[in-house]
Amino acid sequence: MLKTRVIPCLDVKDGRVVKGVNFVNLRDAGDPVECAIAYDAAGADELCFLDITASHEERNLLLDVVRRTAEACFMPLTVGGGVRTLDDIRNLLLAGADKASIMTAAVHDRDFVRRGAEKFGSQCIVVAIDAKAVAPGRWEIFTHGGRRPTGIDAVKYAQEVTALGAGEILLTSMDRDGAKSGFDIELTRAISNAISVPVIASGGVGTLEHLVEGVRDGFASAVLAASIFHFGEFTIGEAKAYMAKAGLPMRLDPTDFGDAVSK
Amino acid sequence: MTVAIIDYGSGNLHSAAKAFERAASESGVATSVVVTSNPEIVLSADRVVLPGVGAFPDCRNGLLAIDGMVEALEEAIHARAKPFLGICVGMQLLAERGLEHGETPGLGWISGTVTPIEPDDPKLKIPHMGWNNLELIRAHALVDGIPLGAGGLNAYFVHSYHLKASDRRDVIATTDYGGALTAIVGRDTICGVQFHPEKSQAFGLKLISNFLRWRP
Numbered sequence: 001m002l003k004t005r006v007i008p009c010l011d012v013k014d015g016r017v018v019k020g021v022n023f024v025n026l027r028d029a030g031d032p033v034e035c036a037i038a039y040d041a042a043g044a045d046e047l048c049f050l051d052i053t054a055s056h057e058e059r060n061l062l063l064d065v066v067r068r069t070a071e072a073c074f075m076p077l078t079v080g081g082g083v084r085t086l087d088d089i090r091n092l093l094l095a096g097a098d099k100a101s102i103m104t105a106a107v108h109d110r111d112f113v114r115r116g117a118e119k120f121g122s123q124c125i126v127v128a129i130d131a132k133a134v135a136p137g138r139w140e141i142f143t144h145g146g147r148r149p150t151g152i153d154a155v156k157y158a159q160e161v162t163a164l165g166a167g168e169i170l171l172t173s174m175d176r177d178g179a180k181s182g183f184d185i186e187l188t189r190a191i192s193n194a195i196s197v198p199v200i201a202s203g204g205v206g207t208l209e210h211l212v213e214g215v216r217d218g219f220a221s222a223v224l225a226a227s228i229f230h231f232g233e234f235t236i237g238e239a240k241a242y243m244a245k246a247g248l249p250m251r252l253d254p255t256d257f258g259d260a261v262s263k
Numbered sequence: 264m265t266v267a268i269i270d271y272g273s274g275n276l277h278s279a280a281k282a283f284e285r286a287a288s289e290s291g292v293a294t295s296v297v298v299t300s301n302p303e304i305v306l307s308a309d310r311v312v313l314p315g316v317g318a319f320p321d322c323r324n325g326l327l328a329i330d331g332m333v334e335a336l337e338e339a340i341h342a343r344a345k346p347f348l349g350i351c352v353g354m355q356l357l358a359e360r361g362l363e364h365g366e367t368p369g370l371g372w373i374s375g376t377v378t379p380i381e382p383d384d385p386k387l388k389i390p391h392m393g394w395n396n397l398e399l400i401r402a403h404a405l406v407d408g409i410p411l412g413a414g415g416l417n418a419y420f421v422h423s424y425h426l427k428a429s430d431r432r433d434v435i436a437t438t439d440y441g442g443a444l445t446a447i448v449g450r451d452t453i454c455g456v457q458f459h460p461e462k463s464q465a466f467g468l469k470l471i472s473n474f475l476r477w478r479p
Contacts, residue, residue: 002387002440003394003417040464045394070278074285076419076462096278098421098462121317123390123421167390167421198388221388251394251417253465257289260416260465262408 003251004215005045005222006239007078007200008229010035013052015061021230033068039229040073042236043255047073048101048170048224051081063095070096080128080170089116093124101170103128104143106161107150117165126200127166129154131187132174139187146174154187155194162195169199170224176204178227183210188218200224208234208242215248264292264475267308269353270300271325271332279314279350282461283471290472302335310475311339315352319361319377319424322352323369333370340372340453347453348474351422354448354455358426373448373455375428382441390423395458397436397446404477405447405454409469411436416466418446418458425457452479 011018012032021035028034036047047069051062059082066079079092080101089100100120106113106127116125130146131139131154139154158169171191173184183201192199198221201214205225214220228234244250254260266283270276276298287294297304305311313336315322326332339345349357358369361377369377380391394417399406410416418438425444428434435447435454448455454474460467 001395001413002391002420005393067277071281074278074282074461074464074467076421076459094277121321122423123316123392168392196389198390198392221393253416255464257465257468261410261469 007224009048046076066095101126114164122167127161128170172203180206183214192219212246279461286471302331313353319363320367349455384441418463
């Protein structure tokens with residue numbers, strides 16, 4: 001049976017993790033590669049880097065981070081933030097990312113999704129949607145960290161980019177992001193029901209029950225969270241054990257080579 | 264031992280090469296891993312790996328675009344009986360034909376067709392993306408020491424098409440996603456995996472190290 005994925009997300013700026021990760025004793029809590037290795041060992045099902053570097057010149061730092069992560073972690077890696085051209089996608093994939101997450105560029109040029117999927121395959125094109133409720137049962141796409149409205153209906157947009165070849169949707173509720181009050185379940189369910197590709201729920205996780213709700217009630221295929229993991233409130237293992245106890249199919253495999261398999 | 268990972272413009276081979284190096288060191292097999300598009304190197308290697316990411320026709324065309332590569336593969340595998348591992352679309356290319364974006368011939372080393380995944384539960388999402396466990400159909404050196412079945416280890420899958428083998432004896436393991444999908448195929452010195460061992464943590468490293476030690 002396919003397992004529900006738990007995905008920790010690291011915000012990276014100028015090649016460093018923003019705010020750091022404090023759940024284990026790391027030599028350098030600001031090094032994305034060290035954090036990635038720790039999450040790999042903790043049983044994360046996938047890892048996400050979100051690059052919030054402002055200047056284009058510093059992008060090579062991110063590519064170096066991706067390259068070093070892919071050398072050390074044998075798990076799927078999604079990278080987003082500032083992905084605007086086919087070359088951006090190509091560079092990420094060549095550095096070792098499995099999927100590139102596109103946001104603003106897809107809002108401005110829907111056809112970018114089609115070109116990306118045609119060139120590299122739908123399996124590596126994730127479209128990130130930042131949505132805010134504008135009326136009961138209606139959500140709109142926002143860009144620039146939720147500050148700029150676009151007038152685009154989130155559900156219709158999800159259908160559109162899926163038809164153009166997006167292989168997955170990373171859905172963030174901008175109303176809930178950072179609020180720790182749980183995912184916007186109605187939004188997650190509306191998008192998940194409207195499209196045929198997997199949805200990653202993001203934005204608002206404060207408790208382990210929130211993770212369960214995203215999957216059980218929002219029909220998400222995966223859940224993404226940042227702060228609850230980074231600051232050691234819960235471990236990946238605790239999250240997965242809790243979700244398994246709630247009846248969700250989880251991957252609870254040992255990650256250590258010697259424990260997992262017989263030599 | 265030399266392992267040739269064929270570079271034919273399909274996706275990133277950096278992490279695949281690193282996974283083979285790590286698996287070799289975990290299992291103590293002295294191995295040199297070469298990422299190559301040179302048919303001569305494929306012919307001289309001890310083991311051959313064909314990765315693959317993207318659509319079936321693109322991968323097929325990429326392989327054909329390298330002068331002499333398909334011939335080198337046929338020679339290495341059929342005449343010289345070298346162990347071969349296909350990964351994801353590299354496994355699908357073993358089939359006689361693929362139906363993604365129209366009909367395209369494959370290498371035809373495994374009888375069967377690559378068809379769209381059609382889960383019996385319409386609510387299941389396509390692609391089949393994420394971690395899934397395997398059901399063993401027939402014992403094979405590739406999965407030695409790896410716990411399979413419901414309580415077993417999971418492997419990482421990302422695919423919308425799957426290889427429907429026409430000879431059941433070629434199927435080593437399946438995975439369930441609204442019906443059984445082929446997860447591992449094998450015949451003689453040829454094997455192929457639908458999932459990504461280079462992204463499947465301990466499961467993947469063990470499978471690669473089994474492949475390196477395999478004496479078919």
